Amino acid sequence: EDKVVQSPLSLVVHEGDTVTLNCSYEVTNFRSLLWYKQEKKAPTFLFMLTSSGIEKKSGRLSSILDKKELFSILNITATQTGDSAVYLCATTYNNNDMRFGAGTRLTVKP
Amino acid sequence: NAGVMQNPRHLVRRRGQEARLRCSPVKGHSHVYWYRQLPEEGLKFMVYLQKENIIDESGMPKERFSAEFPKEGPSILRIQQVVRGDSAAYFCASSPRVSTGEKLFFGSGTQLSVL
Numbered sequence: 001e002d003k004v005v006q007s008p009l010s011l012v013v014h015e016g017d018t019v020t021l022n023c024s025y026e027v028t029n030f031r032s033l034l035w036y037k038q039e040k041k042a043p044t045f046l047f048m049l050t051s052s053g054i055e056k057k058s059g060r061l062s063s064i065l066d067k068k069e070l071f072s073i074l075n076i077t078a079t080q081t082g083d084s085a086v087y088l089c090a091t092t093y094n095n096n097d098m099r100f101g102a103g104t105r106l107t108v109k110p
Numbered sequence: 111n112a113g114v115m116q117n118p119r120h121l122v123r124r125r126g127q128e129a130r131l132r133c134s135p136v137k138g139h140s141h142v143y144w145y146r147q148l149p150e151e152g153l154k155f156m157v158y159l160q161k162e163n164i165i166d167e168s169g170m171p172k173e174r175f176s177a178e179f180p181k182e183g184p185s186i187l188r189i190q191q192v193v194r195g196d197s198a199a200y201f202c203a204s205s206p207r208v209s210t211g212e213k214l215f216f217g218s219g220t221q222l223s224v225l
Contacts, residue, residue, distance in 0.1 A: 006152075042114075042201065042216040043153070088152055097166075098214075100145070102152040 002027040006089050006101035014109050017079050021104045023089030024071040027097075033065055033072045036088040038103065043088055046074070079108045114204050115184075116217035123192045124225050131187040131220045135204030142185045143214070144170075144177060147199040156200075159185060189222075197224045 007022045025033065032050045036043035047056045049065035049072060056063050060079075065072045076083055086103040093099070115134040123129050135142050140161050145153040155169040159179035170177065174192075179185040189196055202217045 004152075041199075041218040044216075045214070090153075098143075098155060100152040100154070 002093065002097075002099055004089055004091055004099050004101040006087075006104050008104060009102065010105040010107070012107045012109065013079055015080055017108075018075065018077045019079060019106060021074040021076075021087050021089075021106070022071060023073070023101055025089075025091045025099075026070060027091050027093035027099065029094045030067070031092040031094075034090045034092070035063055035072070035074050036090065038086040038088055039084075046087075076106075079106075081108050081110055084108045114202055114215050114217035116200075116202050116220050118220060119218065120221045120223070122223045122225065125193055126191050129189040129192050129196070129222055129224075131189075131200050131202075131222070132184045133187070133202030133204075133217055134184040135202075136206075136215050139204035139206050139215070141205045141207065142179050143203045143205075144185075144187050145201045145203065147201060147219070149198075153201060156187070192222075192224045194224050197222055 004025045011019060013019055032048050034048050035046040037046055047063045052065055052067040060077045063074045074087060084107050086105050088103045089101040091099055114136055117132050121129055142159045144156040146156055147153050157170045157177045158166040159177060161179055162181050174190045176188045199219045199221050201219045203214045205213045
């Protein structure tokens with residue numbers, strides 16, 4: 001069965017901490033892995049990863065994909081309270097299938 | 111703002127009533143996706159539509175749920191004879207073509223509460 005598993009489900013840190021969010025997947029005909037940030041309501045796109053070992057960065061956020069071990073991590077350095085959100089991982093596979101993980105709820109305390 | 115528009119934002123229904131959720135995609139987008147999000151769960155795919163066609167409805171319950179995306183007007187997700195378990199946030203997303211995920215734009219969702 002195709003699945004995307006995220007860990008941890010929730011995480012509480014203090015401002016300035018560095019966090020690592022995990023996403024593992026098992027899908028057929030993998031195409032890409034995506035990270036979204038969901039605050040309040042609509043998810044917003046962060047990264048799309050298709051190749052192993054190539055880190056993508058955007059400010060304090062970075063992500064990398066390991067297609068051999070079937071997982072990705074999302075790192076956030078020097079966390080801020082504005083980073084508090086649910087972080088969703090999703091994979092696209094087959095022709096146009098897309099499956100989301102359950103998300104990691106990150107809470108950053110002042 | 112020409113993003114994905116969903117309405118209503120909040121919808122309250124009693125058991126047995128019908129719920130109609132509307133989604134207007136980004137102008138020019140012809141692909142619409144509906145997702146359901148239960149508390150503490152991720153987004154679960156329900157249905158993928160192109161104009162006037164249902165492409166993939168594998169995630170949508172076969173009973174009581176239906177979706178359409180007419181040539182003119184918004185996409186509609188209809189839930190007949192709602193039950194308490196239908197209470198959830200329903201998100202719509204649109205893309206200009208078959209989505210690779212990067213080009214997927216989400217609406218703000220409709221929160222359905224069934225009393």
